[in-house]
Amino acid sequence: MCHLRKVFAERNLVMPSDTTALQLVLSGDPALFAIVRLSLYVSLSAVVLAALIGIPLGALIALTQFRGRQGVIVLLNALMGLPPVVVGLAVYLTLSRSGPLGAFGLLFTPGAMIVAQTVLVTPIIAALTRQTIEDLWIEYRDELSAMNLGPVGRVTALIWDARFSLVTALLAGFGRAAAEVGAIIIVGGNIEGFTRTMTTAIALETSKGDLPLAVGLGVVLIAIVIAVNALAWTARRAGERLAG
């Protein structure tokens, strides 16, 4: 702690105090809560879109045999570690005025941030879904084949029965989206009151030396991630108790 104080003093920065950060949160500071709302809107929208793409895609890869399937699985797993700044750059180029989707005018809007996070989260959900569905398919294959179920019936049954495991995939996706800063700062621009999220605000406020706001946002971000995980875990436990 003494070392930290010395560093802050040397750099002429304000030392964060727990009270200041906490007061900011407890006072219901409108700027802070606008940032929190936008962050949740962007990250949850990205997770929903990524789930709509990633779950069927993962299930499709799990249940179909095709040439190069192993290569696709390796690629999908590798894409889970996509560098956010590279995704940000690619989405920036795609959405910029001269890019293929420039006509939509999405750059520097929350929409662009959702697109970037969807690109980041989709491989995570697809790869984890593929593994989950494939494991369950090995267990169910004989039964579902004997019931003469068609492809749609099989996929529906597998996704439904894997629903509690798939919550983990969604949580992993949400964790990635909520913690991400590199991509959204490029495509969103960190515009105050419009595209500023918790992570971009923390980066900005830290660089400006306004550490109480940064710490306050950090506390809120961690609290949200813990709350969402706790909620999902509770729902999963309750569901497993009822369904087995």
Added chain:
Amino acid sequence: MRAPASELPIEFNDVTVTAGSVIILDGVTLTLASGAPTVLIGPNGSGKSTLLRAAMGLLAPSRGRITWGGRENVPPLKRAIVFQRPAMLRRSAAANIHFALRAAGIARAEQARRTDELLELVGLNHLADRPARRLSGGEQQRLALARALARDPAVLFLDEPTASLDPTATKAVEDIIRAVSERNIKVVMATHDLGEARRLGGDIVMLHRGRIVEAGAAASFLDTPQTAEARTFLAGELLV
């Protein structure tokens, strides 16, 4: 009642099934006709499970023909199978049966009534809402039987349905098999248990190394086996 003529007889004509270079069924010729249960016996790896899967239509022969009621490639709409380790869907006991009824295309209005009937038949109505995976081994086997019967099959294949069950659970399963057989459903089952073969079998087919070594009516086969392999097996000696 159903129309067994659409599925029976099931005829194997010189059927060979291979997995890679391994021959699992080797030139099997067999007719499964309507009537009392047919019991498949033989040591591990003799091809009993593969024969059941082929008869169900889950495995295509590498050589030879299988016909159902004189026709090839008949979809298994009136056939059902209970595997040795049936997978329980992650739902309640009743929902497992409901799922099978939906898969069989049973009208929605009938599903609840049929579910209750089947649960009662296998003695699980008091456990309808319990997650299927939390049932005991014997209860899971009975639920798997109910799920198979949801298809209203003309032929029911059972792969070692009482393996690893205690005597009480075995009796419960055997009672259901008798009840099923009395409903004019053809039962074809594999077992290791010679006592069970005697209790349930109308006909016995003995397999060894993928070939049929002997077949006949249960009483005569068990009392006066004709082949050396059958005598060795029935004497409880190791047949390798």
